[in-house]
Amino acid sequence: MIIGSHVHFGETQLLGSLEEALSYGANAFMLYTGAPQNTMRSKIKMEYVEEALAKMKDEGLSIDNVICHAPYIINLANKEKIDSWNFSIGFLNQEIKRCEELGIKYIVLHPGSSVKHTLEEGLNNIIEALNLIVKDDSKCMIILETMAGKGSECGKTIEEIKTILEGVKSSNIGVCLDTCHLNDAGYDMSDFDTFLTNFDTLIGLDRIKCLHINDSKNPLESHKDRHANIGYGTLGFENILKIINHEKLKDVPKILETPYISSSDDEKTLVYPPYKFEIAMIKKGEFNHHMLEDIREFYK
Numbered sequence: 489m490i491i492g493s494h495v496h497f498g499e500t501q502l503l504g505s506l507e508e509a510l511s512y513g514a515n516a517f518m519l520y521t522g523a524p525q526n527t528m529r530s531k532i533k534m535e536y537v538e539e540a541l542a543k544m545k546d547e548g549l550s551i552d553n554v555i556c557h558a559p560y561i562i563n564l565a566n567k568e569k570i571d572s573w574n575f576s577i578g579f580l581n582q583e584i585k586r587c588e589e590l591g592i593k594y595i596v597l598h599p600g601s602s603v604k605h606t607l608e609e610g611l612n613n614i615i616e617a618l619n620l621i622v623k624d625d626s627k628c629m630i631i632l633e634t635m636a637g638k639g640s641e642c643g644k645t646i647e648e649i650k651t652i653l654e655g656v657k658s659s660n661i662g663v664c665l666d667t668c669h670l671n672d673a674g675y676d677m678s679d680f681d682t683f684l685t686n687f688d689t690l691i692g693l694d695r696i697k698c699l700h701i702n703d704s705k706n707p708l709e710s711h712k713d714r715h716a717n718i719g720y721g722t723l724g725f726e727n728i729l730k731i732i733n734h735e736k737l738k739d740v741p742k743i744l745e746t747p748y749i750s751s752s753d754d755e756k757t758l759v760y761p762p763y764k765f766e767i768a769m770i771k772k773g774e775f776n777h778h779m780l781e782d783i784r785e786f787y788k
């Protein structure tokens with residue numbers, strides 16, 4: 489089982505991210521190279537990269553299972569303000585360069601929101617941008633995330649993802665499935681086999697390079713995109729476990745992006761990471777009904 493979570497990218501960069509992942513019992517992880525909401529980025533420090541890579545070797549954690557996530561502010565679908573569209577392209581190119589410095593092979597990208605454009609125009613804008621970015625010889629592959637379809641988000645159906653992939657001249661581009669987003673987009677995750685067969689027919693399973701494993705706070709086809717802790721949402725523990733353990737996706741890294749936990753029921757601020765406990769529960773294959781209490785006890 490290749491499983492991990494979203495982790496921080498702080499002072500010690502890749503090394504710190506690795507240490508955080510290991511503290512959760514993970515053998516994979518995902519990071520943003522800076523705040524997901526802005527474009528402030530610190531320079532990559534090679535001493536930390538080297539130390540991290542050496543430690544990964546010791547720990548048996550492959551760099552193939554380390555994923556980067558591009559910031560949300562990148563929007564390749566909206567060309568209304570050409571400067572913003574060009575900025576998104578430039579910033580994504582820089583992020584890819586940073587990944588290459590870090591040795592990271594995959595960067596997850598939200599395809600974008602069409603805003604005032606039609607869906608078709610939005611998809612065309614994404615294709616046009618990706619054709620300026622994706623290179624056959626790039627060491628870091630862009631992987632498009634399936635979206636919940638909140639607002640004008642593009643990439644909420646397999647067909648939309650297929651349209652983008654077909655429009656991009658290079659085949660050096662993959663897909664990231666997000667289980668919460670798929671549910672919210674209208675794909676029933678309790679029948680994952682049907683979904684996979686459909687995906688295989690339209691796109692091909694070999695394109696799937698990462699799975700975002702999240703439960704959902706909302707019902708099927710709600711187009712909301714609010715993640716829930718594993719087993720504490722619409723999908724449920726057993727359905728999620730089946731997806732994680734699916735034979736056809738066994739080599740694909742599974743990344744948790746589930747919400748942090750508050751210190752008590754009447755506290756709103758989310759302070760404790762759930763990942764150590766969710767990973768343990770998944771590995772054990774048994775739902776933990778008192779996970780919230782266990783997490784609070786552990787971190788208090």
Ligand code: FE
Pocket residue numbers: 557596598633
């Ligand atoms: Fe995402």
Ligand code: FE
Pocket residue numbers: 633666700745
């Ligand atoms: Fe996601």
Ligand code: ZN
Pocket residue numbers: 666668669713714715
């Ligand atoms: Zn989401």
